[in-house]
Amino acid sequence: MHPPSDPRPLIEVEDLARDYPLGEVVVPALRGVSLAIRRGEFVAIMGPSGSGKSTFMNLLGCLDRPTAGRYRLDGEDVTGLDPDRLAALRNQTLGFVFQSFNLLPRASAQENVELPLLYAGVKAAERQRRALEQLDRVGLADKAGNLPAQLSGGQQQRVAIARALVNTPALILADEPTGALDTRTSLELMALFQALNAAGITLVLVTHEHDIAAFARRVLGFRDGRLVEDRPLAAPRRAAELL
Secondary structure: OOOOOOOOEEEEEEEEEEEEEEOOEEEEEEEEEEEEEEOOOEEEEEOOOOOOHHHHHHHHOOOOOOOEEEEEEOOEEOOOOOHHHHHHHHHHOEEEEEOOOOOOOOOOHHHHHHHHHHHOOOOHHHHHHHHHHHHHHOOOHHHOOOOHHHOOHHHHHHHHHHHHHOOOOOEEEEEOOOOOOOHHHHHHHHHHHHHHHHOOOEEEEEOOOHHHHOOOOEEEEEEOOEEEEEEEOOOOOOHHHHO
């Protein structure tokens, strides 16, 4: 783990752009974004619909390729990597948390958390040990055998976070993780994210909600495909104190 003060950049993007063809028209979703995110940061990305924030998140997650510009992740230029290497990066270096949880409905909480390890070829006993360890970390050790339908929305999102953590990724990308949760459950989730960040995990979170962005330590604002705001939060809200 790297402490929050680690100055080395985990993410470096230079003039990153992404265009999408729409019939005979080319729509610029991202227009020349340049920035760096250090190890151990907790960054919130904000902006209205169509601002480019989701496009930017997809590029950071190696789920899409830029039309122009460069992207270095943990020192590696990923811009021109082949699909197999990108898939390996996503599984080994990145953890994803989505608004809709994306859990397999017929698999237990433990089995859902084990999935990245299964794809990585980790043996069953080690998969089980690591999955149970991360479920315990998010407060769900007693729910390991439950199916998603037997869990609340907040518990399902915690399973998704455990799954994101199980490969000890360098970076967790969370796309509107509180969007389907009530206020108290959202606070519980943000308290967990802040605890993970305090342990040295780098977090990048997309949100529409200013109240949620206030828990981060840095806010990036997007509009019309451009980065229009980049400000530190000297005194982030403490979610644990609001519960």
